[in-house]
Amino acid sequence: EPEVTQTPSHQVTQMGQEVILRCVPISNHLYFYWYRQILGQKVEFLVSFYNNEISEKSEIFDDQFSVERPDGSNFTLKIRSTKLEDSAMYFCASSERGFGDTEAFFGQGTRLTVV
Amino acid sequence: AQTVTQSQPEMSVQEAETVTLSCTYDTSESNYYLFWYKQPPSRQMILVIRQEAYKQQNATENRFSVNFQKAAKSFSLKISDSQLGDTAMYFCAFMKPEDNYGQNFVFGPGTRLSVLP
Numbered sequence: 001e002p003e004v005t006q007t008p009s010h011q012v013t014q015m016g017q018e019v020i021l022r023c024v025p026i027s028n029h030l031y032f033y034w035y036r037q038i039l040g041q042k043v044e045f046l047v048s049f050y051n052n053e054i055s056e057k058s059e060i061f062d063d064q065f066s067v068e069r070p071d072g073s074n075f076t077l078k079i080r081s082t083k084l085e086d087s088a089m090y091f092c093a094s095s096e097r098g099f100g101d102t103e104a105f106f107g108q109g110t111r112l113t114v115v
Numbered sequence: 116a117q118t119v120t121q122s123q124p125e126m127s128v129q130e131a132e133t134v135t136l137s138c139t140y141d142t143s144e145s146n147y148y149l150f151w152y153k154q155p156p157s158r159q160m161i162l163v164i165r166q167e168a169y170k171q172q173n174a175t176e177n178r179f180s181v182n183f184q185k186a187a188k189s190f191s192l193k194i195s196d197s198q199l200g201d202t203a204m205y206f207c208a209f210m211k212p213e214d215n216y217g218q219n220f221v222f223g224p225g226t227r228l229s230v231l232p
Binding site: 003004033041048056095104105106108 | 157158159210219220222223
């Protein structure tokens with residue numbers, strides 16, 4: 001069964017450092033998403049990406065965040081200068097068509113700990 | 116704005132028994148989708164079941180079924196003949212049909228279900 005794969009499963013970084021979270025979406029999917037879940041809180045939307053550009057982003061997704069699909073298979077989330085409050089589980093997802101038309105498949109998540 | 120509430124942070128059930136996870140939501144929309152996602156420990160979140168609000172018939176998927184009460188804005192998940200592999204975090208989620216980019220995909224806080232041998 002096809003899977004969305006995220007690496008690493010857990011990343012620890014120092015405050016102020018840059019981190020890149022990696023995702024390999026399902027190969028024939030065209031829509032890509034990042035969500036995050038701060039411990040004990042709800043899963044929150046960060047950004048969606050289609051046709052090599054951001055489709056939608058939340059107010060959480062400020063200038064310190066960026067996304068990229070560098071090589072046609074990976075989908076990355078970069079946090080330029082991490083803050084303690086960026087500590088969360090980050091989920092990547094992908095779908096063949098738009099979110100409302102088809103099932104979105106989620107990865108297992110990357111736990112980011114900022115110290 | 117839509118909200119999704121799961122009032123049971125943790126639940127447990129004996130293997131082979133039946134368990135029901137609660138979910139309520141708040142919306143002024145008349146048409147929408149509701150979902151239950153399952154996330155086993157250290158594994159990816161997978162779709163368990165999906166319900167379209169305009170369909171009165173409750174969705175079922177093998178041992179998983181929902182009790183969708185539109186007027187009460189309730190969407191509970193029943194797991195019959197629970198198996199050890201059902202141990203996971205379960206998320207209830209809401210989405211409007213025009214939400215093409217997942218920006219308004221609203222999750223509940225989750226219920227951690229443990230199936231006991």
